[in-house]
Amino acid sequence: MAKTIHMRTPQQEKEARLVAGMYDKDRKIQSELYAYCSDYFWANCQGMFFADDDTAMEIFQNTFVTFWEKIEQRKIYVSEGRVMGKDDEPLRSSILTYFIGIAKNKYKEWVKKNPSNVDIETSKQQYADMLYDSEENKMLDIIADIISRMSERCSQILTKFYVEGKNLDTILMEIPTIESKNSLKTKKYKCTELLRESARDIYKRYLNS
Known part of the structure; x- marks a missing residue:
């Protein structure tokens, strides 16, 4: 052979x-x-x-x-x-x-x-670049749909941060039930990870359809 x-x-x-x-x-x-x-x-x-x-x-x-x-x-x-x-x-x-x-x-x-030390505030655009895709804004549509179906708290935080463009200090004032900025960072990180995973799975199915 x-x-x-x-x-x-x-x-x-x-x-x-x-x-x-x-x-x-x-x-x-x-x-x-x-x-x-x-x-x-x-x-x-x-x-x-x-x-x-x-x-x-x-x-x-x-x-x-x-x-x-x-x-x-x-x-x-x-x-x-x-x-x-x-x-x-x-x-x-x-x-x-x-x-x-x-x-x-x-x-x-x-x-x-160190969940409270994740520097989300200064990484907003970097995270958006990883999350979004430019093809006919399809990824943006998928993300908006997922956010609307998430828990009320996640939907509230992500909408204010990504859609309305508000910083963490402003969001903290608008959601007084969140006790601290570190707590908000942790919740924001966890919600964004859920969003990211769901969006990529749905987008893959969209590309293969």
């Missing part, structure tokens, strides 16, 4: 070299991999993680340590020039996508521990 030849892109070859070098504890490769992941993380983190720079750095450092551990534990390794992952199968994405996946889990862990 003829042996299958897998063509690899320059990026795949680079990533295989970085993973292999990291496992071999090559100091130069370790620094190169750190810079490779760092550049990608900081180019994308503002659209994913709503936290201050110190917290984002903490998330990055913890992510890199976990990524390094996975390489040392051979959960990610190189075989025949290819980066391998779960079930000894070739990694389906780049190691950068894999790295960001770990970072997202680290961020979720941080949010659970």
Whole structure:
């Protein structure tokens, strides 16, 4: 039986070299991999993680340590020039996508521990960019419909924040039953996460219909 030849892109070859070098504890490769992941993380983190720079750095450092551990534990390794992952199968994405996946889990862990510290106010436009889609404003229609069907409190908060464009201080004055700004931030975060998940599921079904 003829042996299958897998063509690899320059990026795949680079990533295989970085993973292999990291496992071999090559100091130069370790620094190169750190810079490779760092550049990608900081180019994308503002659209994913709503936290201050110190917290984002903490998330990055913890992510890199976990990524390094996975390489040392051979959960990610190189075989025949290819980066391998779960079930000894070739990694389906780049190691950068894999790295960001770990970072997202680290961020979720941080949010659970610090829900009142999520910087939603300064991330409003970033979150909107992630949530909305430009195709015939269909995503906006879906979002408006979902908001109208959510709990009264979620509908109230999200409408004031996204539709009416009000800041958290104003919303807090208009909803006196919410006891503090931190409490409002936590409720706003949870409601937005529900909205985001529902909107994306419905939009996927719309695209496949």
